[in-house]
Amino acid sequence: MNLDEMKSFLAEQFPQGERFGELVELEPGQATMRLSQNDDHNRITPAHQRSTIMALADVAVYAALLSKIGPVSLAVTSNLNINFMKEPSKSQSILAQAKMLKVGKRLAVGEVLVFTTGDTDPIAHVTMTYAIPS
Amino acid sequence: MNLDEMKSFLAEQFPQGERFGELVELEPGQATMRLSQNDDHNRITPAHQRSTIMALADVAVYAALLSKIGPVSLAVTSNLNINFMKEPSKSQSILAQAKMLKVGKRLAVGEVLVFTTGDTDPIAHVTMTYAIPS
Amino acid sequence: MNLDEMKSFLAEQFPQGERFGELVELEPGQATMRLSQNDDHNRITPAHQRSTIMALADVAVYAALLSKIGPVSLAVTSNLNINFMKEPSKSQSILAQAKMLKVGKRLAVGEVLVFTTGDTDPIAHVTMTYAIPS
Amino acid sequence: MNLDEMKSFLAEQFPQGERFGELVELEPGQATMRLSQNDDHNRITPAHQRSTIMALADVAVYAALLSKIGPVSLAVTSNLNINFMKEPSKSQSILAQAKMLKVGKRLAVGEVLVFTTGDTDPIAHVTMTYAIPS
Numbered sequence: 001m002n003l004d005e006m007k008s009f010l011a012e013q014f015p016q017g018e019r020f021g022e023l024v025e026l027e028p029g030q031a032t033m034r035l036s037q038n039d040d041h042n043r044i045t046p047a048h049q050r051s052t053i054m055a056l057a058d059v060a061v062y063a064a065l066l067s068k069i070g071p072v073s074l075a076v077t078s079n080l081n082i083n084f085m086k087e088p089s090k091s092q093s094i095l096a097q098a099k100m101l102k103v104g105k106r107l108a109v110g111e112v113l114v115f116t117t118g119d120t121d122p123i124a125h126v127t128m129t130y131a132i133p134s
Numbered sequence: 135m136n137l138d139e140m141k142s143f144l145a146e147q148f149p150q151g152e153r154f155g156e157l158v159e160l161e162p163g164q165a166t167m168r169l170s171q172n173d174d175h176n177r178i179t180p181a182h183q184r185s186t187i188m189a190l191a192d193v194a195v196y197a198a199l200l201s202k203i204g205p206v207s208l209a210v211t212s213n214l215n216i217n218f219m220k221e222p223s224k225s226q227s228i229l230a231q232a233k234m235l236k237v238g239k240r241l242a243v244g245e246v247l248v249f250t251t252g253d254t255d256p257i258a259h260v261t262m263t264y265a266i267p268s
Numbered sequence: 269m270n271l272d273e274m275k276s277f278l279a280e281q282f283p284q285g286e287r288f289g290e291l292v293e294l295e296p297g298q299a300t301m302r303l304s305q306n307d308d309h310n311r312i313t314p315a316h317q318r319s320t321i322m323a324l325a326d327v328a329v330y331a332a333l334l335s336k337i338g339p340v341s342l343a344v345t346s347n348l349n350i351n352f353m354k355e356p357s358k359s360q361s362i363l364a365q366a367k368m369l370k371v372g373k374r375l376a377v378g379e380v381l382v383f384t385t386g387d388t389d390p391i392a393h394v395t396m397t398y399a400i401p402s
Numbered sequence: 403m404n405l406d407e408m409k410s411f412l413a414e415q416f417p418q419g420e421r422f423g424e425l426v427e428l429e430p431g432q433a434t435m436r437l438s439q440n441d442d443h444n445r446i447t448p449a450h451q452r453s454t455i456m457a458l459a460d461v462a463v464y465a466a467l468l469s470k471i472g473p474v475s476l477a478v479t480s481n482l483n484i485n486f487m488k489e490p491s492k493s494q495s496i497l498a499q500a501k502m503l504k505v506g507k508r509l510a511v512g513e514v515l516v517f518t519t520g521d522t523d524p525i526a527h528v529t530m531t532y533a534i535p536s
Contacts, residue, residue: 014179045148047196050211051189058181077184078375079347079397081215081483083511083529085504101515101527102487106374107346107399109485111513111527113503125503125513125529127485129347129397131375212509213481213531215349217377217395219370235381235393236353240508241480241533243351245379245393247369259369259379259395261351263481263531265509282447313416315460318479323453330449345452349483 001070002026006063009071020059021094029100031063034117036093049088053096053114054080057126060098061110065130068103072132075108079129086123092116094123106132135204136160140197143205154193155228163234165197168251170227183222187230187248188214191260194232195244199264202237206266209242213263220257226250228257240266269338270294274331277339288327289362297368299331302385304361317356321364321382322348325394328366329378333398336371340400343376347397354391360384362391374400403472404428408465411473422461423496431502433465436519438495451490455498455516456482459528462500463512467532470505474534477510481531488525494518496525508534 001009003026014020021035035056058077065075088094095115102109107129114124135143137160148154155169169190192211199209222228229249236243246260269277271294282288289303303324326345333343356362363383370377380394403411405428416422423437437458460479467477490496497517504511509531516526 014181020181046210047148047154047189047192050192050214051185054188054214055181055185058184062181076180076221077218079215079217079349079485080184080188081213081347081349081529083213083481083503083531084211085506085511087210101485101524104487109487109527122503125511127483127527127529129485134402213351213483215395215481215483217347217369217397219372219377235351235390238353243353243393256369259377261349261393261395263351268536282449288449314478315416315422315457315464318460318482319453319457322456322482323449326449326452344448344489345486347483347485348452348456349481351481352479355478 001067006067009066010059010063014059021056023063026063026067029064029068029103031060031067031098033060033063033096034093037090050084053094053124054082056094056096057082057098057112057114058128060096060112061128061130064098064100064110065103065108068100069132074133075130077128078131080126082124082126084124086121088116088123092118108132135201140200143200144193144197148193155190157197160197160201163198163202163237165194165201165232167194167197167230168227171224184218187228187258188216190228190230191216191232191246191248192262194230194246195262195264198232198234198244199237199242202234203266208267209264211262212265214260216258216260218258220255222250222257226252242266269335274334277334278327278331282327289324291331294331294335297332297336297371299328299335299366301328301331301364302361305358318352321362321392322350324362324364325350325366325380325382326396328364328380329396329398332366332368332378333371333376336368337400342401343398345396346399348394350392350394352392354389356384356391360386376400403469408468411468412461412465416461423458425465428465428469431466431470431505433462433469433500435462435465435498436495439492452486455496455526456484458496458498459484459500459514459516460530462498462514463530463532466500466502466512467505467510470502471534476535477532479530480533482528484526484528486526488523490525491518494520510534
């Protein structure tokens with residue numbers, strides 16, 4: 001699947017997709033999502049931001065995985081581990097760069113580094129495991 | 135802090151709080167949050183649900199922690215690990231039962247079991263670490 | 269499998285088993301391992317202790333899992349997450365109490381609380397995921 | 403600290419150090435440990451191997467951290483998350499390549515990729531959090 005095909009597939013899968021940002025890069029086993037933080041900033045809490053970061057990372061690994069195995073909509077996250085390392089700026093976009101570490105027959109493992117644009121120190125690191133249906 | 139005081143504190147901290155559900159029980163070191171899933175069900179994706187479950191667990195541990203150390207709004211999540219164990223029903227409320235495992239001077243660790251109402255098999259298990267400011 | 273059958277099975281599986289302690293309790297989906305720390309105490313480093321605690325928890329979940337599904341020697345750990353909460357005393361035994369949270373067809377999830385004898389504050393909490401062969 | 407200074411420091415810290423392998427590379431914020439698997443192969447169980455891999459990764463992150471902050475022997479692991487991705491060959495050495503993702507005043511986060519020599523597919527991926535004493 002190329003970038004445009006993946007965008008179409010994600011748009012079908014995530015009808016509320018804007019909340020999950022935009023797919024901006026796709027290579028075999030790698031995907032980058034970008035999310036603008038353009039809503040009512042005063043109302044964004046740290047728990048909202050963490051939740052948003054986790055969702056963005058979740059979808060980024062999903063895209064990275066599907067770039068290898070094709071549009072299998074039933075792949076299911078079984079484990080997610082996240083280390084939060086830095087308060088994100090509320091005025092910058094968030095970038096989630098996902099890379100698959102393993103794509104097996106039954107399990108896939110990916111990792112994600114999350115940044116705010118213009119900063120080289122990551123705000124979070126995520127590992128995720130997906131169970132792949134037979 | 136008792137249940138009503140904590141509800142008021144969370145309402146201040148989370149102006150978009152409804153998305154994070156309602157605090158229904160509070161004991162020292164323990165808290166239960168409940169979230170109704172009453173929106174447009176056809177539009178809820180698994181990634182949305184996972185994100186919602188993580189946010190609910192995050193706030194539940196926060197409440198459980200504050201029940202021990204008081205209203206410290208700066209406590210920061212440093213690590214979250216979640217195992218997803220079962221697809222949640224979309225028509226049931228979600229319950230997150232949090233319990234602190236450690237409340238130290240600098241680090242606190244809590245765990246959360248997440249259920250849908252009327253089911254004894256958990257849909258997810260979460261552990262979280264909070265860094266407590268000096 | 270009862271306690272004695274499981275002890276025999278573990279002894280076969282782990283010919284160096286003493287390093288992994290002794291199975292002291294077994295219920296369906298639950299197992300407790302105990303490890304005496306009786307070697308050269310001055311030479312035990314924190315990294316050794318952490319490694320020992322992880323191995324003890326690993327085997328405790330394995331026993332708890334097998335108590336539900338029988339002697340499947342090929343079940344494979346896919347994820348382990350551990351929070352270290354307290355320095356263990358070097359002069360006490362270590363107890364690892366494992367409980368299965370989910371036993372599915374393909375994945376099983378268990379958690380472990382680790383104590384030193386005579387102390388009610390846990391020294392560590394572990395969650396583990398096992399992949400079960402078809 | 404350069405490679406030789408770090409080797410001396412680790413040798414003091416880990417009097418049973420051989421079990422934890424040999425430091426083979428050190429850059430600021432990065433360290434590689436190598437462990438030969440040259441004992442009685444028939445007696446190595448998967449649980450032993452997992453325990454060994456976790457200990458090797460633990461020490462590799464410790465060395466990577468100390469390369470940034472100097473010889474602080476009291477830094478304490480608070481969280482370790484590991485995904486096991488491939489059975490390691492028992493006849494090859496194991497390489498653990500650690501890299502710090504964050505080195506803050508109170509918390510440090512590192513990740514480790516673990517390989518067997520001659521294979522580009524990792525056998526495990528580890529993230530660790532260290533609490534740094536004030």
